[in-house]
Amino acid sequence: MSIRERLSGNEAVANAMRQINPDVVAAFPITPSTEVPQYFSTFVNNGSVDTEFVPVESEHSAMSACVGAAAAGARVMTATSANGLSLMWEVLYIASSLRLPMVMACVNRAVSGPLNIHNDHSDSMGARDSGWVQLYCETNQEAYDNFIMATRIAEHKDVQLPVMVCYDGFITSHSIENIELIEDDVVKNFVGEYHPEHYLLNREEPIAVGPLDVQPYLFEHKYQQANGMRNAAKVIKEVSEEFEKLTGRKYEFIEKYQMDDAEYAIVVLNSTAGTAKAVVDDLRAKGVKAGLVKPRMFRPFPGKEIAEALKNVKAVAIMDKADGLNGVGGPLFTDVTSAMVVNGVTDVKVVNYIYGIGGRDVRTTDIEKVYSDLQEIEAAGKVEDPYRYLGLKGGRA
Amino acid sequence: MSDKKCNINPNSTWEEMTLGGTIYDAGNAEEFKTGDWRSKKPVFLEEKCKQCGLCVPTCPDSAIPVDEEGKRKDFNFDYCKGCGVCMKACPFGAIEME
Numbered sequence: 001m002s003i004r005e006r007l008s009g010n011e012a013v014a015n016a017m018r019q020i021n022p023d024v025v026a027a028f029p030i031t032p033s034t035e036v037p038q039y040f041s042t043f044v045n046n047g048s049v050d051t052e053f054v055p056v057e058s059e060h061s062a063m064s065a066c067v068g069a070a071a072a073g074a075r076v077m078t079a080t081s082a083n084g085l086s087l088m089w090e091v092l093y094i095a096s097s098l099r100l101p102m103v104m105a106c107v108n109r110a111v112s113g114p115l116n117i118h119n120d121h122s123d124s125m126g127a128r129d130s131g132w133v134q135l136y137c138e139t140n141q142e143a144y145d146n147f148i149m150a151t152r153i154a155e156h157k158d159v160q161l162p163v164m165v166c167y168d169g170f171i172t173s174h175s176i177e178n179i180e181l182i183e184d185d186v187v188k189n190f191v192g193e194y195h196p197e198h199y200l201l202n203r204e205e206p207i208a209v210g211p212l213d214v215q216p217y218l219f220e221h222k223y224q225q226a227n228g229m230r231n232a233a234k235v236i237k238e239v240s241e242e243f244e245k246l247t248g249r250k251y252e253f254i255e256k257y258q259m260d261d262a263e264y265a266i267v268v269l270n271s272t273a274g275t276a277k278a279v280v281d282d283l284r285a286k287g288v289k290a291g292l293v294k295p296r297m298f299r300p301f302p303g304k305e306i307a308e309a310l311k312n313v314k315a316v317a318i319m320d321k322a323d324g325l326n327g328v329g330g331p332l333f334t335d336v337t338s339a340m341v342v343n344g345v346t347d348v349k350v351v352n353y354i355y356g357i358g359g360r361d362v363r364t365t366d367i368e369k370v371y372s373d374l375q376e377i378e379a380a381g382k383v384e385d386p387y388r389y390l391g392l393k394g395g396r397a
Numbered sequence: 398m399s400d401k402k403c404n405i406n407p408n409s410t411w412e413e414m415t416l417g418g419t420i421y422d423a424g425n426a427e428e429f430k431t432g433d434w435r436s437k438k439p440v441f442l443e444e445k446c447k448q449c450g451l452c453v454p455t456c457p458d459s460a461i462p463v464d465e466e467g468k469r470k471d472f473n474f475d476y477c478k479g480c481g482v483c484m485k486a487c488p489f490g491a492i493e494m495e
Contacts, residue, residue, distance in 0.1 A: 098417040160416060198419060206423035213418045216407035221418050223411045 002247065003181040009137075009172040012144040012179055013079070013105045013165070014039035018049055019187035020151055022103075023074035023194075026054035026065035028084060031117045032169035033107035036079035059084040063091035070100035071209045073199025075151070077102060081169060082109035085123045089130075095162045096131025097225055098210055101154035101196075102162045103147065104132075108270065108321075109169040110358045118359020119169040121269065124298075125322040125331045127164065131225055133232050134299040136269045137167040138255075140177040145249055146296075148182070151191045152239045158231040166298075168271040170359070182247060190246060233300045253302035255294040256309050258284060262291025264374040265310060267336055268319040269295060272355070272362050279367040290371050298332070303339030310340060315349040315374040315383075319390075323354045329387050330354055349377050355390035366391055426476075427459060435479035437494045441471045445491035452483040452492065 007015065014036050017025065025044075027037035037053075044053040052069075056062045059080055070076045080088065085106060095102060106124050110116040124134060135150060137143040143165060150163040167173060182190070198207055213221060233253070240251040255273070258280050259265065268276055273294040283290040293309050295302055310316050318337070320330020328334070333352035340348065353370060356362045370390065377383050389396070405414055415421060448468050453461050460477035462470045484492040 098419075100417075198421065205421060208420040208423075208425075209417070211418050211420055216409075217405075217414065217418060220409070220411035220414050221416075224414065224416055228416075 001183070003183065005179050005181050006176050007140060007179050008035070008174050008176050009140040009143045009167050010035035010105075010107065010174065011039055012140045012181075013147050013167075014043070015181060016144050016147040016187070017077055018043045019182070019184050020075070020077070020148065020191050021049045021188070022051055022077045024052045024054065024066070024069035024076045025078060026056055026062045026069065026076070027078045027080070028056050028059045028062045030059070030081050030084035032109055032119075032173045033079040033081040033084065033105060035173070036105050036107070059087040060091060063088035063095065066102050067091055067095050067098070067100055070095065070102050071098065071199070072201045073196050075155070075194040076100075077104070079105035079107065081107045082111050082117075082123045085127060086111055089127075092127055092130040092132060092162075094210065097221065099160040099225070099228065100162060101160055101194075103150045103154055104162065104164045105143075105147065106134075106164045106166045107169045107173045108166055116358040117169075119171055119321075120357050120359065121166070121321040122323075122357075124164060124166045125320075125324075128299060128331060131161065131229065132299065133159070133161055133163040133229070133236075133297070135163065135165050135297050136295065137165065137172065138271055138273045138294060140172060140175070141179050141249070142251075142296075143167040143172060144179060144181070145243065145247070145251065148187055148191065149236075149239050149243050149251070153232060153235050155194055155196075156231075156235045156239075157197070159228050159235050161225075161228050161232060166270070171271045180247070186246065190243070229300050233302070236297060251296060253296060253305045254309060255296060257292040257294065259291040259293060259309055261289055262312075263289040263314045264316075264371055264378070265291040265293060265313045266317045266319055266367070266370055266374075267293045267295065267306065267310075267332065269298070269321065269332065272319065272321070272367075275362060275364055276367045279364050279371065282364070283368075283371055288371065288375070295332075298335075301335050301339065303335065304343055306336055307340045307343035307345045310336075310348055311343075311345045313348055314378045315351070317351050317353055317370045317374055319353050319355055319370075321356045323357065327387075349374075349383050351377060351383050351386050351388060353388050353390040360391055362391070430475045431458060431478055432460075432475045435474070435477055437479040437481060438474070439472055439477065439479065439481065439484055440493045440495055442491045442493065443471075445489050447489055447491075449488070451486050451488065455482045455486040457482070
């Protein structure tokens with residue numbers, strides 16, 4: 001029987017880590033992820049895990065310690081946010097390119113500057129091409145469930161890549177919600193023991209990790225890495241189906257909410273999807289065929305699935321909680337529209353909204369505005385300005 | 398993965414390469430000749446050498462061969478990058494850089 005609890009997102013993830021009992025956790029505190037290693041260190045202290053907890057002096061060291069431990073053959077976890085992730089930058093690429101499985105709680109927060117500790121997605125979106133699998137979570141339950149599944153996804157022999165489990169700072173990390181935990185022994189059984197094929201501490205097989213990789217080799221190694229990412233989609237599906245059998249909770253590449261006959265849709269990640277679902281319900285009661293698509297993963301990008309879900313709508317708003325600062329829309333927008341074109345979905349009007357930057361509150365009234373804009377776009381038959389900002393004070397430059 | 402031991406060469410395909418370039422074989426520095434990196438060259442002055450052996454372990458590669466009797470021989474330039482640490486280690490001036 002599952003355990004009914006009420007926990008914050010960070011508590012839920014720290015409990016997932018306790019249940020998994022990894023070999024090594026190396027982390028440095030940064031708001032709003034600090035609680036994850038903080039709660040976890042109490043589990044280390046009270047003996048409920050036998051993890052080697054490494055309290056390092058920076059995030060660069062945290063990720064370096066994770067790389068070293070993973071190369072040695074350990075099951076490794078960490079947590080960070082915003083500038084902490086920025087400081088890990090070069091080592092993120094080392095972890096993924098050396099094909100070292102590990103799991104990170106990435107508690108989304110705006111990257112400075114100017115200094116801001118609140119939620120947006122500029123941290124993880126900046127790391128979108130670092131070769132990490134990225135899962136996104138709407139609720140505490142999803143953060144907990146994805147964290148457990150991430151362990152299996154990362155370690156699968158066809159993947160062997162690090163996984164970032166992203167959830168919204170404060171909104172998800174610090175809000176307490178009802179949650180269903182899985183029993184400790186069931187989690188342990190689900191994740192199993194980690195036995196890498198090759199590892200530095202294997203006396204029977206001395207290896208060298210991370211050698212010089214010059215012109216005849218790097219291209220091929222990057223292709224292998226890209227294949228690992230492509231394989232991750234298949235593995236995410238398998239692991240999620242197994243997880244559903246265990247818990248009854250269904251996870252797909254994307255969540256489609258009221259999309260069967262939707263005419264107006266938004267695509268949105270993480271906690272804002274919850275707010276938007278309330279708006280969809282409200283609009284549906286008024287006869288507006290509103291729908292929502294929530295990608296559960298951003299890397300690998302579920303382009304085909306998103307395009308398929310959007311092919312019959314009249315207009316779609318793609319919502320970015322990070323401005324790509326490229327002048328032509330945020331990262332989710334560029335990937336979604338690219339996937340639509342490649343998959344032949346070219347008859348749908350598209351518009352991008354940058355929203356919620358630096359923790360700017362996103363209310364149901366904001367989302368209502370987006371749906372009413374979509375109806376205006378459809379009525380006008382064209383998109384005057386595809387690159388929009390939701391809740392920005394002042395006019396457009 | 399034993400078939401991938403030391404068989405990687407510039408014509409290897411991605412299917413043949415190990416993940417992340419990991420090398421599954423110890424002591425393989427011999428396979429990798431680095432002598433063409435050298436800009437300065439050590440010269441072994443045999444008449445000044447007392448065979449003390451101090452230079453041998455300072456070499457970061459395999460450029461100072463030692464025979465069965467424990468005597469150092471002249472440099473193997475296939476592996477000498479010209480770093481000069483052996484010259485610094487020699488108390489007798491038996492190694493000069495040119």
